[in-house]
Amino acid sequence: MKIRDLLLPLLAIGSIVYATTSIVRTQPTRELTDPPNAPPRPGYAHNVAAVGLIEPSSEPISIGSARAGVVDQVFVTVGDTVKKNQPLLKLRTSELEAELAVANAAITQAEAAVEVAQSQVTISTAQVKIASAELANVQRLLDFAESVKDSRVISDEERTQRKMAVLTQQAKCQSAEASVASAISSVASAKAAVVAAKAQQRVTQVEIERSTITAPLDSTVLQLRIRPGEYVSSATSSTPWLTLGQTQTLHLRADVDEHEAWRIKSQAEATAHVRGNADLKSQLTFVRFEPLVIPKKSLTGDATERVDTRVLQVIYRLQNPAPASLFIGQQMDVFIAADSSTK
């Protein structure tokens, strides 16, 4: 056999060896790999899955202000624990303090007016006494004239004059008495003015008191978006400027699709998994169902809500202490044990 005859078979052998290695090497791999972060696995035989949002047990409280104004001082920082009625922040009150000074002056003024009126009463009373004394005098002179019958001693003219004097003096007496009554009513009026001025002062004081915003209950400052110099509106704002909440126990608000709501029992076991590390999980205790089924709000943080379906909200209490540091507003994957009687 010549070398030339072996050429073709050798070429063929080389070719098939090359083809085999090439084909074996390029076969696509179809094996499954494990995900970089294992997603949560359901823990019960039959599950209802939901997405939960961590919230304070009191639900987040967006503090409101009774009056609008510029912030003067903020007494708390984020994370502070506050007691009930503890001041949180104070609005600028300089204009109210000026009004208070005006109100105080008005009180002083009104009180002075009372004193003036009271001295007027004293003066008028004295004048009544003077007029009465004068009247007694002219009366005595008249009485004397009347008792002397002899017209040579006291002329008729004199007698008539004395009568007139008595009448005049009687009128003066009445006038003086009227002055007294007038002065007394002036006192009452001035006293009423004092009361009014005090009421005005109280109004301003209340406004000043309302300028200090206090905590409605023992809680923690969750969010603080207000600094001295910023303006606070008394209207409700879509972005709360100060949020409080009770964080000793945390609640989880789980959104369950309305189609699955029928499978949930109130006392069913439930577990929540921490996002990003599904191995960290927390047992949940049922608190309540929200009585109102609401349209689902997308929790992507996107400004535009997507309303797609309605959800039943179930409130659970997170196990305390938590398996990992959990934060309010965080999302968790929830599995709720359900009836086996699925459709």
Added chain:
Amino acid sequence: MISLGLQLLRYDRAKYIAMVMAIALASFLIQNQASILVAFLGMSGSQIKDVREANLWIMEPDTECFDQAKPLRDTALQTVRGIPGIDWAVPLIKVDTNARTDDGKLRTVTLLGVDGTNRIGEPRMCIGSASPIYLKGNAIVDSGGWELLFPGTSYTPGRSIRIHDQWLTITGISNASPPFTGLPVLHVSDRTAKELIRGETRTTTFIVGRTSQDPDDLSQYISRATNWRAYSREGFQTQSYTFYEGQGVPMIFYITIAIGLTVGAAFTAQTFIMFIKENARGITMLKVLGVTHGQLAVMLAAQALMVMLLGLSLGTGIAAFVTESITSIPFLRGLYIPWQVVALCSAFMALISAVTAAIGFRHVTQLQPVTVFRS
């Protein structure tokens, strides 16, 4: 008898090489065309295959294949997570949208939103790392897609594209399998994807999950028990494959394969019979000398087998070489020769050789001693 047969073949070098080449050509044509067809239709499942973590796909019943998908309700994910037997499930966003490159070119792209929490569906990387996509405004494009978006340039970090008036920075090149549609494949995080398609009511295109049960059984259960359709990973690839197969795409390949078969068979058979006829005198002498038909059959079979093996080996070698050479073209980089194609082609070639040998044998049996004296 076998070595005699092989010697006979060698003495008629022209026909010997012609037959080997015919088989080689037919094998090459069949394997090459069948591989391109399989790879081409297989691209319809590229993105399914690329989600290497999931073995279960859930979608709206109207979804016919990966490229024509209708999105699911947003709460579907939770319902799916509650289905018994599902270990885990995460959403996958897929949307085709228009993108404008920073030099003003307009392109339709396939946008894939990878679940940011569990990073399922993250592509294998060619250049750079996948992590930046979990930051807002970053994307990864496949190498073929880069070529389409920024033709003639090599990868430079920081090039950007605009989708719905939002800029995306390309931070890496992925090894994503080329899609059937030929569009650039952009991987972003699900959050970025949702922002880009803001305004759409439904965003979850698919739910991909994993089960430790048989995924085909579970997907049938899901399709029965819910309003959705579920497939196993392979099942969905087959579904996408079958969808495009039904669109008439493969016909052109079938024609070429048929030509390969016919040419291979006809040419080989014709040449072999000519070979036998030319050697008729010799073969008759053998018969006269007392060689049985059985021995002659062995001789013919050895010849046919030899021709087939040589031709098939050469053809397969050429096919493998051509395939490896053209996979450097970005669009064809998913090309490979499935071993099933090689097996099927070998079976066809074996059939052709067997038929050829049988025809040859019929000629041999009909030879009369008088043939020896024919000039």
